[in-house]
Amino acid sequence: MTNTVEKTVIVTGATSGIGLAVVCRLKDAGFLPVLTGRNADKVATLAEQNGVPGYVLDVASEHDISQVTAQIEKEHGPVYGLVNNAGIWLEGEFVDYSASDIRKVMDINTMGTMLMSHAVLPAMVKRGKGAIINVVSTGALYTRKMISVYAASKWAIRGFTGCLEVEYAPKGVQVMGFYPGKVASNMYETAGIDRNLDVAMTPEQAAKMIVTMLDDDGMVWSHVSGRSIRDYV
Ligand SMILES: NC(=O)c1ccc[n+]([C@@H]2O[C@H](COP(=O)([O-])OP(=O)(O)OC[C@H]3O[C@@H](n4cnc5c(N)ncnc54)[C@H](OP(=O)(O)O)[C@@H]3O)[C@@H](O)[C@H]2O)c1
DSSP states (O other): OOOOTTOEEEESSTTSHHHHHHHHHHHHTTOEEEEEESOHHHHHHHHHHHTSOEEEOOTTOHHHHHHHHHHHHHHHOSEEEEEEOOOOOOOSOGGGSOHHHHHHHIIIIIIHHHHHHHHHHHHHHHHTOEEEEEEOOGGGTSOOTTOHHHHHHHHHHHHHHHHHHHHHGGGTEEEEEEEEOOBOSSHHHHTTOOOOOTTSBOHHHHHHHHHHHHTOTTOOOOSEEEOOGGGOO
């Protein structure tokens, strides 16, 4: 097990769902979680409610990524961990998507994850330790109708994660992917999709696995996936 005391971990998209649950669980486990999100009001309220530092960080903004990660490092010491969790859902027939829908998903889910990793990795490599967990999706393990762009955004991160895993483990940095099935969060509703989430795992169940993966600095957990037992029909 790792010594979690004073280990700063940035969580992106932490204003709801899995990200917020990860912040709470990291705090309980003795890490120093840094709650980040794109909505300033939500960040301020939730950071205060949970007694953790909060920063406005839109992962689609290169400016936010470079400025805010530098500020966090300055104010909370070296960044030990990064949970690339921010993400959005897009569902429908491919030809009905606009070019801007497509770009938005790729900018947040794919570029956001890559550029956040790019911002924190050099210092991790220099220190010879650190951990990055990418919240991917079972949507990156198979293909199906109506999720082409969301799936592409996550398949890209599956490839990215696997390549970084072998590139940086020899340098002491764990790069890991978590591939959850359906989670009872705001993601579908935010995308305007009505989805029955009665059988989905809870954000807390997803967070439990993510923190377990982060909690052992001697292990690289690769392609960790799971879904609620009630989600098997
Ligand atoms: N829900 C599922 O069934 C499921 C399954 C597999 C994987 N995942 C993945 O799990 C991750 C977390 O999703 P969730 O289920 O917890 O959904 P969620 O409750 O909608 O949480 C997504 C979070 O990302 C934030 N976000 C969106 N765009 C952002 C941006 N540009 N910059 C920073 N933050 C941004 C949202 O902020 P706002 O509060 O401002 O909207 C929200 O806090 C996503 O990567 C998703 O793809 C979800």
